[in-house]
Amino acid sequence: xxxxxxxxxxxxxxxxxxxxxxxxxxxxxxxxxxxxxxxxxxxxxxxxxxxxxxxxxxxxxxxxxxxxxxxxxxxxxxxxxxxxxxxxxxxxxxxxxxxxxxxxxxxxxxxxxxxxxxxxxxxxxxxxxxxxxxxxxxxxxxxxxxxxxxxxxxxxxxxxxxxxxxxxxxxxxxxxxxxxxxxxxxxxxxxxxxxxxxxxxxxxxxxxxxxxxxxxxxxxxxxxxxxxxxxxxxxxxxxxxxxxxxxxxxxxxxxxxxxxxxxxxxxxxxxxxxxxxxxxxxxxxxxxxxxxxxxxxxxxxxxxxxxxxxxxxxxxxxxxxxxxxxxxxxxxxxxxxxxxxxxxxxxxxxxxxxxxxxxxxxxxxxxxxxxxxxxxxxxxxxxxxxxxxxxxxxxxxxxxxxxxxxxxxxxxxxxxxxxxxxxxxxxxxxx
Amino acid sequence: xxxxxxxxxxxxxxxxxxxxxxxxxxxxxxxxxxxxxxxxxxxxxxxxxxxxxxxxxxxxxxxxxxxxxxxxxxxxxxxxxxxxxxxxxxxxxxxxxxxxxxxxxxxxxxxxxxxxxxxxxxxxxxxxxxxxxxxxxxxxxxxxxxxxxxxxxxxxxxxxxxxxxxxxxxxxxxxxxxxxxxxxxxxxxxxxxxxxxxxxxxxxxxxxxxxxxxxxxxxxxxxxxxxxxxxxxxxxxxxxxxxxxxxxxxxxxxxxxxxxxxxxxxxxxxxxxxxxxxxxxxxxxxxxxxxxxxxxxxxxxxxxxxxxxxxxxxxxxxxxxxxxxxxxxxxxxxxxxxxxxxxxxxxxxxxxxxxxxxxxxxxxxxxxxxxxxxxxxxxxxxxxxxxxxxxxxxxxxxxxxxxxxxxxxxxxxxxxxxxxxxxxxxxxxxxxxxxxxxxxxxxxxxxxxxxxxxxxxxx
Numbered sequence: 001x002x003x004x005x006x007x008x009x010x011x012x013x014x015x016x017x018x019x020x021x022x023x024x025x026x027x028x029x030x031x032x033x034x035x036x037x038x039x040x041x042x043x044x045x046x047x048x049x050x051x052x053x054x055x056x057x058x059x060x061x062x063x064x065x066x067x068x069x070x071x072x073x074x075x076x077x078x079x080x081x082x083x084x085x086x087x088x089x090x091x092x093x094x095x096x097x098x099x100x101x102x103x104x105x106x107x108x109x110x111x112x113x114x115x116x117x118x119x120x121x122x123x124x125x126x127x128x129x130x131x132x133x134x135x136x137x138x139x140x141x142x143x144x145x146x147x148x149x150x151x152x153x154x155x156x157x158x159x160x161x162x163x164x165x166x167x168x169x170x171x172x173x174x175x176x177x178x179x180x181x182x183x184x185x186x187x188x189x190x191x192x193x194x195x196x197x198x199x200x201x202x203x204x205x206x207x208x209x210x211x212x213x214x215x216x217x218x219x220x221x222x223x224x225x226x227x228x229x230x231x232x233x234x235x236x237x238x239x240x241x242x243x244x245x246x247x248x249x250x251x252x253x254x255x256x257x258x259x260x261x262x263x264x265x266x267x268x269x270x271x272x273x274x275x276x277x278x279x280x281x282x283x284x285x286x287x288x289x290x291x292x293x294x295x296x297x298x299x300x301x302x303x304x305x306x307x308x309x310x311x312x313x314x315x316x317x318x319x320x321x322x323x324x325x326x327x328x329x330x331x332x333x334x335x336x337x338x339x340x341x342x343x344x345x346x347x348x349x350x351x352x353x354x355x356x357x358x359x360x361x362x363x364x365x366x367x368x369x370x371x372x373x374x375x376x377x378x379x380x381x382x383x384x385x386x387x388x389x390x391x392x393x394x395x396x397x398x399x400x401x402x403x404x405x406x407x408x409x410x411x412x413x414x415x416x417x418x419x420x421x422x423x424x425x426x427x428x429x430x431x
Numbered sequence: 432x433x434x435x436x437x438x439x440x441x442x443x444x445x446x447x448x449x450x451x452x453x454x455x456x457x458x459x460x461x462x463x464x465x466x467x468x469x470x471x472x473x474x475x476x477x478x479x480x481x482x483x484x485x486x487x488x489x490x491x492x493x494x495x496x497x498x499x500x501x502x503x504x505x506x507x508x509x510x511x512x513x514x515x516x517x518x519x520x521x522x523x524x525x526x527x528x529x530x531x532x533x534x535x536x537x538x539x540x541x542x543x544x545x546x547x548x549x550x551x552x553x554x555x556x557x558x559x560x561x562x563x564x565x566x567x568x569x570x571x572x573x574x575x576x577x578x579x580x581x582x583x584x585x586x587x588x589x590x591x592x593x594x595x596x597x598x599x600x601x602x603x604x605x606x607x608x609x610x611x612x613x614x615x616x617x618x619x620x621x622x623x624x625x626x627x628x629x630x631x632x633x634x635x636x637x638x639x640x641x642x643x644x645x646x647x648x649x650x651x652x653x654x655x656x657x658x659x660x661x662x663x664x665x666x667x668x669x670x671x672x673x674x675x676x677x678x679x680x681x682x683x684x685x686x687x688x689x690x691x692x693x694x695x696x697x698x699x700x701x702x703x704x705x706x707x708x709x710x711x712x713x714x715x716x717x718x719x720x721x722x723x724x725x726x727x728x729x730x731x732x733x734x735x736x737x738x739x740x741x742x743x744x745x746x747x748x749x750x751x752x753x754x755x756x757x758x759x760x761x762x763x764x765x766x767x768x769x770x771x772x773x774x775x776x777x778x779x780x781x782x783x784x785x786x787x788x789x790x791x792x793x794x795x796x797x798x799x800x801x802x803x804x805x806x807x808x809x810x811x812x813x814x815x816x817x818x819x820x821x822x823x824x825x826x827x828x829x830x831x832x833x834x835x836x837x838x839x840x841x842x843x844x845x846x847x848x849x850x851x852x853x854x855x856x857x858x859x860x861x862x863x864x865x866x867x868x869x870x871x872x873x874x875x876x877x878x879x880x881x882x883x884x885x886x887x888x889x890x
Contacts, residue, residue, distance in 0.1 A: 122753070284788075286591070288879070337854075339852070340889060384802075391795070410763070420735060
């Protein structure tokens with residue numbers, strides 16, 4: 001049976017001139033704004049010129065604005081996925097298609113994901129269809145403790161993926177950095193200090209090539225880290241390691257630190273909160289995977305949030321079970337913990353904020369991504385149910401007020417194999 | 432943050448890590464009595480027997496029996512380790528009554544594909560015991576001889592996933608990886624103390640990328656998919672010759688293969704691509720054995736008809752895809768399309784985290800079907816992680832559903848098990864309460880965790 005798709009893959013993936021932003025209002029919907037508040041029933045979201053004008057009850061829809069009935073639907077800001085590899089790979093184990101790490105490069109901190117990003121990647125399309133509209137993309141530390149410079153991206157079906165280039169640097173400490181640096185945490189801290197000294201000398205125009213640990217490009221790339229213009233994402237898990245990282249600001253007062261991982265963050269939650277350092281974490285890790293994660297628990301996020309730490313759910317990278325599209329499921333699990341005795345979970349509003357407004361704040365887009373506050377970017381998702389429930393999915397996705405195609409390799413396979421009838425022609429003709 | 436540092440996506444360690452990427456009650460020790468169901472003389476026999484329990488009536492909950500049935504406001508009765516009766520309005524005389532109003536009851540959840548104990552946490556090199564990757568065919572190795580019963584992962588699977596039985600498979604580096612072992616998820620000092628009494632052995636096989644990559648990279652056969660089949664077929668022919676002889680000369684490898692040919696050992700075949708699964712099913716016909724289940728099987732939806740005709744289950748993830756070439760066509764509708772074709776669906780984990788959420792993964796697979804117009808009843812979906820798994824493991828006569836006479840492997844959920852918001856409240860294995868969310872001490876803490884940060888914490 002031959003089926004015509006209205007929006008063929010070619011149209012969806014060829015990136016014709018970007019569509020114009022629509023003015024639209026979704027009415028009669030359950031609206032969650034992403035700011036930590038609980039959902040509002042029978043509410044309206046109004047988007048004009050690619051920006052959110054209003055969200056909530058009592059919103060008047062101006063004449064002439066397209067009105068979408070949201071009865072039985074939920075409307076939210078798009079999910080902001082933290083610390084992903086979206087756009088950097090096609091098939092994990094096919095190294096030619098995989099730009100997540102540059103294991104044989106002479107460069108570390110200077111590596112920049114921007115030229116490698118591919119907005120046509122299937123993982124971008126699959127994540128988009130699941131309601132992910134923005135993400136941060138990192139370069140994985142491999143030969144150097146510095147992975148390179150990550151970007152903030154949008155998942156729109158157009159040629160321009162970058163919302164903010166060179167938004168952060170990633171450095172590996174703990175066991176991971178120790179292994180790279182020479183086998184010990186002692187080495188990784190000296191590496192870090194030497195690198196930042198090189199950056200300071202470059203910034204001051206005093207670089208002595210003979211006495212530099214880093215090549216020029218890597219040193220230059222760290223200048224904005226040293227000054228705090230560029231965030232430093234530090235991969236770290238053990239409580240003692242987290243304390244050491246927080247202590248770096250005694251020496252480098254302008255560092256803009258973000259902890260990535262922080263499996264034992266709850267043990268030092270008060271210190272993290274006092275330092276005002278945000279955390280991006282994989283929230284359901286509860287196993288002693290390594291000796292630096294002995295205290296791992298699913299209550300890690302809840303306890304940190306209770307202590308006043310700003311926590312985003314993220315690092316759901318990789319091609320297996322931890323996909324950005326499952327961020328909502330992970331957030332929902334933290335809501336579930338509210339009903340588990342002695343566990344620390346999140347309210348629904350807190351959990352949803354952990355995949356919308358909080359990651360947006362950490363990415364430097366407070367108030368413009370991950371929220372439906374007035375003036376925010378028109379990244380809007382209409383869902384067929386509670387977005388944190390595993391049975392729910394988006395029915396419409398807007399990025400910058402532009403409605404997005406939800407087709408991808410997976411939906412096309414689904415449509416082809418809806419039946420196994422080959423009585424007229426082989427399956428290969430069903431497209 | 433193990434994934435960030437993982438090199439699995441770079442391909443190197445793929446086949447050598449996991450398969451895809453590559454409080455007891457007081458009383459007599461359960462480990463000192465040989466279980467009566469083990470034949471005398473069985474090597475490494477199970478020493479597991481049920482811990483004490485009290486006659487229990489779960490009243491007022493929604494009951495999914497695992498066999499496709501659902502009873503609203505029903506009663507489950509169990510005592511002496513066995514399910515006595517399941518129904519509505521049953522007498523609870525002589526039972527300790529637990530109010531299940533607003534809650535749900537399912538059979539104990541079963542994971543058909545786990546590496547707990549063989550790849551335990553901490554995930555250090557010293558614990559990498561799941562792949563005897565020194566020869567493409569190692570039917571002579573037994574997964575149970577690698578199981579570390581102190582793996583903290585068992586307790587997480589119990590408390591968060593409601594897992595009461597699980598199959599531990601060797602990894603997928605080899606064409607024939609060795610024997611699997613089925614365990615009851617009850618802590619023990621020995622693996623014998625966890626072995627599921629009377630469970631048949633499985634034999635792990637793997638097709639596709641892993642064996643040809645692992646051995647091809649060493650300049651030896653197999654280095655291609657055709658090489659995979661050539662080695663497999665010759666191995667089977669040699670095993671058949673052994674099996675047809677007097678079998679007097681002990682040969683551990685051929686004994687395992689002969690056990691498959693005899694129908695006593697069940698084949699669990701790691702395989703991703705539809706075309707390859709079709710070839711494997713023909714190889715099974717050629718050599719005279721049956722594939723019990725294809726594992727991972729991300730392309731099963733392309734051959735649901737063949738799988739139904741050959742009576743082969745697909746043990747699948749809800750949505751994993753893209754991590755290797757042969758997983759590129761994985762889609763979330765895989766399970767639903769198999770169900771539509773009338774083929775057997777099992778949701779598996781292959782992961783120490785995923786095993787804690789098989790119920791959620793099943794719900795995701797169900798929902799993907801619903802969005803394409805396939806309405807699969809909740810009660811059937813529960814079967815994907817209970818009775819269907821038990822069938823493919825050969826233990827469905829003993830567990831997998833709440834039917835009179837079966838093991839009282841039971842989970843009381845605090846809400847709909849197909850919702851992200853629900854967790855196990857109580858888990859019984861053979862009628863013994865092994866986890867209780869309301870009792871801080873009724874949870875296992877492994878030897879490894881004693882005295883460590885987070886000991887006894889909610890996990």
